Amino acid sequence: MTVHVSIVDGPISRRGDVFLHEPPLNDGSPGAVLRFEGLVRRFENDRPVAGLHYETYDPMTERELAALATDIVARHRLTSISVVHSRGHVPVGGVSFALSVAAPHRAEAIVALAEFIDRMKRDVPIWKTPVWAP
């Protein structure tokens, strides 16, 4: 089981900051890999935004992300999990959050991915503030 967590300034590379931290997935352990990217929408409650500003409380934020990832790995018997979250300004269309989970079977991977996101939005000290479009 491998766990990777990191926080990056600004948008996450579409080339895949998160995927760079994935362990080798071709060793026969995982049977399913899910990769998720969260993007900044153009509208927030029907009002146009220029982007979102993400605030973290360091080092607690990274610590809580790691604790959550470790718990999710254990609960769903994942083979790996990689998490990258943005800090600071992410413009519309930018990736602010990327998650990769690998599990022996797809069912665990799907449940684990959804649970991680739900719990992160509820518990992890990350705040986002809309930057309204002029």
Place this chain on the structure above:
Amino acid sequence: MPDARLALNGDWRAGGDMPGAHGVPIHCGVVKGWAVAIAMRGLGQHATSSVGERDGLSPGHRTQARHHAGDSVGWRLEHERRTSKPNAHGVRAPYTPPVNIDVLVFGAAAQLAQANRIVVTVSTDDVTARAVLEAVATQHPRLAAAAASGRLAVNHEFAQPETPLHENDEVALIALVGGG
């Protein structure tokens, strides 16, 4: 001699020079009929007025004390008339000044508070995470909902309600989060 004693950060002290902010001593003179407590952080009008009322302070000391009174991270001068009488053994109930605690706030809570840091006052008898959360709700009503749904972090770890707080702890309100 008036019925007065001096306290610094909650401990009784003898009168005289005490170390102040920036290493500048503050002289604590005799106060007629008043007990004077000097505690870190936060300043109010009490400071200036009671400094002016003090006996035994030289003009220089008054100026220095007023300087601290105007310092946003300086010293608070609080005063309380002591009306309690000693018991049969001559022991007077200890004066326990309230404790001021800085609480970091973030995101929507910071916008509501119009600050990244608020100050709450709790009783010396109950300096716990629960007491601080309750104080946030009552002393900063705009943050009542955030306090009700949020948790307190102490030194970057979520705190249980009964977790006691200590001097120099870093306290943060973790509320209204929403990553992703």
